[in-house]
Amino acid sequence: MSRRYLGAVPDSYHHGDLPAALRAATAELVTERGPTGFSLREVARRAGVSHAAPAHHFGDAKGLLTSVAIEGFQKLADALTEATEGIDDAALRLTACGRAYVRTAQAFPGHFGVIFQEDMVDPTNQEWLEAGLSAYMVLYETISVVRDQLNPSLDVDTAATLSWAAMQGLVVLASKLTVVAKSTGAEVVPLDDLIERFTRITIEGMRAR
Amino acid sequence: MSRRYLGAVPDSYHHGDLPAALRAATAELVTERGPTGFSLREVARRAGVSHAAPAHHFGDAKGLLTSVAIEGFQKLADALTEATEGIDDAALRLTACGRAYVRTAQAFPGHFGVIFQEDMVDPTNQEWLEAGLSAYMVLYETISVVRDQLNPSLDVDTAATLSWAAMQGLVVLASKLTVVAKSTGAEVVPLDDLIERFTRITIEGMRAR
DNA sequence: GCTCTAAGTGGACATTGTAAAGATAATGGT
DNA sequence: ACCATTATCTTTACAATGTCCACTTAGAGC
Numbered sequence: 001m002s003r004r005y006l007g008a009v010p011d012s013y014h015h016g017d018l019p020a021a022l023r024a025a026t027a028e029l030v031t032e033r034g035p036t037g038f039s040l041r042e043v044a045r046r047a048g049v050s051h052a053a054p055a056h057h058f059g060d061a062k063g064l065l066t067s068v069a070i071e072g073f074q075k076l077a078d079a080l081t082e083a084t085e086g087i088d089d090a091a092l093r094l095t096a097c098g099r100a101y102v103r104t105a106q107a108f109p110g111h112f113g114v115i116f117q118e119d120m121v122d123p124t125n126q127e128w129l130e131a132g133l134s135a136y137m138v139l140y141e142t143i144s145v146v147r148d149q150l151n152p153s154l155d156v157d158t159a160a161t162l163s164w165a166a167m168q169g170l171v172v173l174a175s176k177l178t179v180v181a182k183s184t185g186a187e188v189v190p191l192d193d194l195i196e197r198f199t200r201i202t203i204e205g206m207r208a209r
Numbered sequence: 210m211s212r213r214y215l216g217a218v219p220d221s222y223h224h225g226d227l228p229a230a231l232r233a234a235t236a237e238l239v240t241e242r243g244p245t246g247f248s249l250r251e252v253a254r255r256a257g258v259s260h261a262a263p264a265h266h267f268g269d270a271k272g273l274l275t276s277v278a279i280e281g282f283q284k285l286a287d288a289l290t291e292a293t294e295g296i297d298d299a300a301l302r303l304t305a306c307g308r309a310y311v312r313t314a315q316a317f318p319g320h321f322g323v324i325f326q327e328d329m330v331d332p333t334n335q336e337w338l339e340a341g342l343s344a345y346m347v348l349y350e351t352i353s354v355v356r357d358q359l360n361p362s363l364d365v366d367t368a369a370t371l372s373w374a375a376m377q378g379l380v381v382l383a384s385k386l387t388v389v390a391k392s393t394g395a396e397v398v399p400l401d402d403l404i405e406r407f408t409r410i411t412i413e414g415m416r417a418r
Numbered sequence: 419g420c421t422c423t424a425a426g427t428g429g430a431c432a433t434t435g436t437a438a439a440g441a442t443a444a445t446g447g448t
Numbered sequence: 449a450c451c452a453t454t455a456t457c458t459t460t461a462c463a464a465t466g467t468c469c470a471c472t473t474a475g476a477g478c
Binding site for chain 1: 328342370382415
């Protein structure tokens with residue numbers, strides 16, 4: 001008997017859906033031990049298969065990690081889409097984007113520990129590029145709304161890049177913020193609130209012409 | 210005869226300044242192969258010492274990487290300090306900060322590949338925390354100037370965090386921007402110019418009350 | 419000059435990623 | 449229904465890695 005994941009066919013020679021199980025185990029492992037703690041053999045163990053099984057589906061370790069990264073971008077794109085649906089006001093919409101971004105990153109730390117780790121994924125993988133792009137497009141759409149409502153001469157590309165950078169940067173910095181706040185004596189602001197403050201500043205900046 | 214680095218005493222049993230040589234070799238290796246490509250034994254080889262030598266100075270691999278991360282933060286703090294020196298205008302100063310940040314990241318990719326990789330460094334290391342904090346403080350100082358000149362009621366902590374996040378995020382996203390631009394048909398903007406556009410937006414946002 | 423300690427070496431061991439060859443189950447054609 | 453083919457998974461093997469240990473070498477201090 002061994003641990004198995006989604007779509008498992010217990011105690012059968014064939015797994016059922018090993019690729020998905022391996023992705024899940026990878027995300028779990030990276031969540032626990034960080035990107036560096038990833039190990040193909042440990043992942044195989046957690047999925048209840050031999051250490052050589054992953055190779056048949058993903059080629060090598062980088063292939064598996066790339067697949068996880070793609071899944072991460074898809075989760076992000078879905079979250080951003082769902083979060084902005086039905087919101088008309090530009091500022092509210094951008095805030096919703098930011099919240100969704102940070103929350104997705106916190107909900108799937110295993111995936112987010114990999115998506116921008118360019119040496120862990122195959123940077124030439126088309127799916128990975130497209131998955132990232134389609135997540136970006138959701139944000140781009142929201143910035144377009146900002147342009148339409150607040151400033152017709154807004155450079156949407158620049159503003160979208162800035163928003164993305166600020167969100168991803170915040171995710172990376174998050175753990176350091178508490179330490180910094182303790183040293184500077186500043187209040188510790190919850191990420192959700194911080195996102196709102198970020199949005200307030202950037203929205204005002206985008207409004208100006 | 211073996212490759213040696215700074216402070217080397219050729220062909221002597223003792224190295225001269227092995228810690229510095231190991232840091233340099235680490236930065237070089239991470240630059241070539243990315244954070245994942247780091248290997249303690251390869252670093253030792255490049256420094257011309259046996260594979261067990263690093264342990265006497267840094268304990269384990271994480272100790273060495275932490276030391277490199279500290280060096281990275283120091284380089285950043287120095288660059289930010291130098292870049293802002295003598296600049297009085299708030300907007301120009303913030304732009305200079307951004308430029309210095311991105312340029313330092315590009316000049317020392319080995320260091321920047323490690324500084325925020327929390328699973329590769331010892332997150333309890335006091336020097337690492339302090340080095341990061343002192344780099345942040347240079348930025349904080351600049352945002353204080355923004356407050357003094359443009360908006361006395363500006364929340365400096367929030368604005369400084371936003372600026373840092375945007376810069377670090379931009380560094381991470383940089384390699385994807387070209388791809389995105391190719392897909393959206395947008396122009397490929399040099400990072401230096403992008404930083405200026407970022408600054409223009411955020412400065413306007415900070416000015417608003 | 420002698421001892422003590424810091425600095426570096428060499429070997430051992432468990433763990434890792436990948437490759438190759440073998441075993442097992444499912445599939446598809448007749 | 450049967451057989452061959454193929455996809456899936458296992459086993460074995462090998463080189464490389466990080467850390468530990470015992471050993472050697474060189475400086476520093478008395």
